[in-house]
Amino acid sequence: MPGTRGRRPSGSNTREAIVAAAAHQFAELGYPRTTLRGIAREAGVDTRLVTHYFGSKQELFVTVVELPFDPDQVLETVLTGGPEGVGLRLATFALTMLEAPAARRTMTGLLRAAASEDEAAHLVRDLLTTRILVPLARGIGGDDPELRASLLGSQVAGLVVARHIVGLERLADADPATLAAAVAPVFQHYLTADLASPVQRA
Amino acid sequence: MPGTRGRRPSGSNTREAIVAAAAHQFAELGYPRTTLRGIAREAGVDTRLVTHYFGSKQELFVTVVELPFDPDQVLETVLTGGPEGVGLRLATFALTMLEAPAARRTMTGLLRAAASEDEAAHLVRDLLTTRILVPLARGIGGDDPELRASLLGSQVAGLVVARHIVGLERLADADPATLAAAVAPVFQHYLTADLASPVQRA
Numbered sequence: 001m002p003g004t005r006g007r008r009p010s011g012s013n014t015r016e017a018i019v020a021a022a023a024h025q026f027a028e029l030g031y032p033r034t035t036l037r038g039i040a041r042e043a044g045v046d047t048r049l050v051t052h053y054f055g056s057k058q059e060l061f062v063t064v065v066e067l068p069f070d071p072d073q074v075l076e077t078v079l080t081g082g083p084e085g086v087g088l089r090l091a092t093f094a095l096t097m098l099e100a101p102a103a104r105r106t107m108t109g110l111l112r113a114a115a116s117e118d119e120a121a122h123l124v125r126d127l128l129t130t131r132i133l134v135p136l137a138r139g140i141g142g143d144d145p146e147l148r149a150s151l152l153g154s155q156v157a158g159l160v161v162a163r164h165i166v167g168l169e170r171l172a173d174a175d176p177a178t179l180a181a182a183v184a185p186v187f188q189h190y191l192t193a194d195l196a197s198p199v200q201r202a
Numbered sequence: 203m204p205g206t207r208g209r210r211p212s213g214s215n216t217r218e219a220i221v222a223a224a225a226h227q228f229a230e231l232g233y234p235r236t237t238l239r240g241i242a243r244e245a246g247v248d249t250r251l252v253t254h255y256f257g258s259k260q261e262l263f264v265t266v267v268e269l270p271f272d273p274d275q276v277l278e279t280v281l282t283g284g285p286e287g288v289g290l291r292l293a294t295f296a297l298t299m300l301e302a303p304a305a306r307r308t309m310t311g312l313l314r315a316a317a318s319e320d321e322a323a324h325l326v327r328d329l330l331t332t333r334i335l336v337p338l339a340r341g342i343g344g345d346d347p348e349l350r351a352s353l354l355g356s357q358v359a360g361l362v363v364a365r366h367i368v369g370l371e372r373l374a375d376a377d378p379a380t381l382a383a384a385v386a387p388v389f390q391h392y393l394t395a396d397l398a399s400p401v402q403r404a
Contacts, residue, residue: 115314118369154365154370157359158361167320169352182392183353186388186392189388190384
C-alpha cells in the first residue's frame with residue numbers, strides 16, 4: 001500500500017481522523033448502511049483519501065473494529081474446568097455475547113465483510129481463529145488444534161449467518177439457553193472427540 | 203413487483219433473455235465478478251430494465267440459480283437406512299457435492315448473496331431449508347424439525363463460509379472424507395439427539 005510510506009506530512013492525523021469517523025459510523029449505522037463517502041465527510045477528507053489508506057469499506061471495517069469481548073478473559077473463563085463441560089461453557093459464552101445488540105452488529109459486520117471480500121476475509125480469520133479459537137483448542141490439548149479451531153469457527157460463523165443474517169426463523173426465535181444446550185455437544189465434539197472416527201455418534 | 207403484471211408486450215421475452223444472460227454470466231464469471239451492466243449488455247437491454255424485473259444482483263442470482271443437486275434424490279439417498287448413520291450420509295453427500303467447482307461456485311454465490319441482502323436471504327432460506335433440510339428432519343422423525351433443520355443449515359452454511367469463502371487453512375486443505383468424518387456426528391446430533399438435554403456429550 002502506497003499509503004503506508006508516510007509521504008504526506010499530515011498522514012497520521014488524517015488516518016486517525018478516518019479511523020475515528022469509521023468507528024463512529026459503523027457503530028451508529030451498522031455495517032450495511034455505512035458508506036466510505038459518509039466516513040470521509042465526517043473525517044473532513046476526500047473519499048479518495050479513505051480508499052488510499054484503507055482500500056475498501058470491508059478492510060476499513062475490519063481494521064477499526066473492536067471485538068465485543070476480551071479474548072484473554074474469554075479464554076480463561078472457557079478453559080477453567082478443563083475438557084469436561086468446555087462445549088457448554090463456550091456455547092453459553094457465544095450465545096450470551098450475541099444477545100447484546102452492539103456485539104451482534106460487530107459479529108454480523110465481520111462476517112458480511114469477510115463474505116464479500118478476500119482481504120477482509122484474511123483479517124477476520126486472523127482476528128477470530130488466531131486470537132481465540134486456536135488458543136482455546138490448544139488449551140484443551142487435543143491433537144490438530146488448527147482443525148478443531150476451524151471446525152468451531154465454522155459452527156460459530158454458521159450460527160451468526162443463519163440466525164442473524166439469513167434469519168432462519170427457529171434459530172432467530174429460540175432463546176440463547178435452548179440454543180446453547182443444542183450446540184454445546186457440537187463444540188464439545190470439535191474440541192475433545194477423536195475426529196477421525198467415522199462411526200462415532202453424537 | 204410491477205414487472206410481473208406483464209403490461210409490456212415483449213415482457214416475457216425480455217425477462218427470459220435476462221435470465222439466460224444472468225445464468226450464463228454467473229456460471230462463467232462467478233458471483234462476485236458478475237455485474238448487472240454485463241448481464242444487460244448480453245441480454246441486449248438497458249440495465250434499468252434488469253433492475254425493473256429483478257431488483258438487485260442478489261435477487262437475480264437467487265432467481266436464476268439452479269441447485270447443484272436434485273433435492274428429491276438427495277432426500278431419498280440420505281433418508282434410506284433411517285436415523286442410523288444419517289449424519290454420515292448427509293456429511294458425505296454435502297462434502298462430496300462441494301468438491302465440484304461449479305457446485306461450490308453456486309453454493310458460495312448463494313451465501314454471498316444471502317449475506318449481503320435481506321431479499322436474497324429470504325430466497326436462499328426458502329431454497330435450502332424449505333426444499334431440503336426441513337423435509338430431511340421430518341423424514342427422520344424427531345421433534346421440532348424446523349429447529350433441527352435450522353441447526354443443520356447453520357453448520358452447512360458455516361462450512362461453506364469457513365472453507366470456501368473465508369478460507370480457514372485447515373478446512374480448505376482437509377480432504378472431504380476427513381471432514382465428513384468430523385462433522386457426521388454433528389449432523390447426527392442435530393437430526394436425532396434430544397436437543398434440550400444440556401448434559402449430553404458428543
